[in-house]
Amino acid sequence: MNTELLNKIIAETEKEIMKQGQDGNKAENQKSVAPELKKVTPITEFVGSTEGDTVGLVIANLDPQLRKGVGLNAEYSAIGFVSARTGGAPHIWAADDAVKATNTEIVSIQLARDCKGGAGQGATIIFAARDVSDARRAVEITLEAVDKHFGDVFFTDAGHIEFHYTSRASYALNNIFGAEVGKSFGIIVGGPAAIGLIMADYALKAANVDLVNYLDVESTGWSNQIIITVTGDSGAVRQSVMAAREVGINVFRSMGMEPIAAGIATF
Numbered sequence: 633m634n635t636e637l638l639n640k641i642i643a644e645t646e647k648e649i650m651k652q653g654q655d656g657n658k659a660e661n662q663k664s665v666a667p668e669l670k671k672v673t674p675i676t677e678f679v680g681s682t683e684g685d686t687v688g689l690v691i692a693n694l695d696p697q698l699r700k701g702v703g704l705n706a707e708y709s710a711i712g713f714v715s716a717r718t719g720g721a722p723h724i725w726a727a728d729d730a731v732k733a734t735n736t737e738i739v740s741i742q743l744a745r746d747c748k749g750g751a752g753q754g755a756t757i758i759f760a761a762r763d764v765s766d767a768r769r770a771v772e773i774t775l776e777a778v779d780k781h782f783g784d785v786f787f788t789d790a791g792h793i794e795f796h797y798t799s800r801a802s803y804a805l806n807n808i809f810g811a812e813v814g815k816s817f818g819i820i821v822g823g824p825a826a827i828g829l830i831m832a833d834y835a836l837k838a839a840n841v842d843l844v845n846y847l848d849v850e851s852t853g854w855s856n857q858i859i860i861t862v863t864g865d866s867g868a869v870r871q872s873v874m875a876a877r878e879v880g881i882n883v884f885r886s887m888g889m890e891p892i893a894a895g896i897a898t899f
Contacts, residue, residue, distance in 0.1 A: 679712070679771045683782045683894060684719035685748070688712070688771040692764040704739055708760040711739065712767035714774050715756040717746050721819050721859075722785060723755040725796045726777035728804035730770040736761045741808040743853065751791040751823030751856040757804070783895030786881065790889060791823040791856070793831065793880035795873045797899055799866045809845055809861050816866040817844075818873040820880075821859045825849050827883050828858030831876035835860065838875030839868040870899065 679688040690712045694704060704711065716723055720743050731738060739758040746754035757774070761767040785794040797818040798805070805811035809819070820835050822828025825848070836843060841864035848858055862872055884891045 679768060680775045682775045682778050684716040684722070684754075684778065686714060686716035686719065686723065686775065686778055688714045688775045690764060690768045690771055692767075702739060702758065704760055708737075708762055710761045710764040710767040712736070712759040712761065712771040713757065714771055714778075715754070716778075717744075717748050717754040718750065718752070719778065719782070719785070720747075720753040720755045721794055721796050721821055722778050722781035723757060723774070724804050724808060725781045725798065725819075726774045727757045727759070727770075728798065728802045729777045730759070730773040731804055732800075732802045733773055734759075734761070734770045735763075735766045736770040738803050738807045741804065743808075745853040745855055747855070752821070753852065753855050779895060780898055783893055783897045784899075785894045786884075786891035787894060788884050788887075788889040788891050790884065790887060791827065792821075793823075793827060793877070793884070793891065794821040795819070795877045795880075797870050797873045801863075811844065811861070812863060815863055816869040817861065817863050818869045819859065819861045820873060820876040821857055822880055823855065823857030825856055825858045827880055828860075830883065831880045832858060832860040834879045835862065835872040835876040839872040840864060841868050841872045874899070 677689045677691055679690055681687045693709050694711050714723060724741060736759040739760045742756045743753040744756065759767055759770040781796060784796055785792060799816050800814055801811035801817040802813060805817055806813050811817040820831050822831045841862040843860060844863050845861040849856060852859060862869055881891050
């Protein structure tokens with residue numbers, strides 16, 4: 633190799649090394665600027681967020697006009713609320729845990745036809761309290777429990793199935809499903825709706841339980857699912873829900889899909 637060619641190669645190499653160094657410095661500068669671009673302005677009302685695009689917030693003293701619109705009794709000034717785009721039943725079960733553990737009441741539970749385009753629904757839950765600390769704690773407990781209850785939701789590309797059980801229903805379940813407070817209660821959800829129907833049939837035949845609700849496509853706001861709730865002896869309700877889970881999973885497997893739980897199943 634002649635000297636002229638060698639010098640040319642060395643010069644080109646040095647130029648490339650310098651360019652890489654400049655690019656590296658530029659990238660480092662961009663990294664150092666990025667956190668400032670994403671700076672979060674603290675919102676005192678914000679409590680937290682979790683699975684299902686769920687957000688939890690609290691208002692210490694709700695505006696009097698909104699208080700009337702929400703339907704809040706005059707004795708309550710603070711509200712906590714949890715809203716999600718995907719879920720529904722996990723959030724209701726989580727809210728039921730929250731009212732058992734706090735000095736709060738359920739103002740309303742609404743199921744939105746949302747689910748980000750899926751078969752089911754989202755949820756909005758409002759707690760009322762005399763003290764904002766109680767409202768905040770109810771939201772915190774709900775957010776923590778949502779993660780747990782999402783373990784009983786199974787997703788596929790075609791739809792979802794979910795199953796929830798409690799040995800002692802409280803006021804959240806009473807508010808939306810008419811569950812008897814203090815009694816064992818379970819829910820079975822399947823979408824597409826046909827899967828919900830066959831699960832419902834298996835559930836009612838598997839154990840001595842009473843049907844509380846049968847919610848079809850129309851009665852769930854045109855979501856593509858069928859829901860039943862059951863009550864009875866604690867062991868029977870649990871057996872009923874588990875029988876439905878087994879058949880629902882096998883229907884999806886027969887369609888060539890493996891249902892994936894959103895977390896660790898609770899039972």
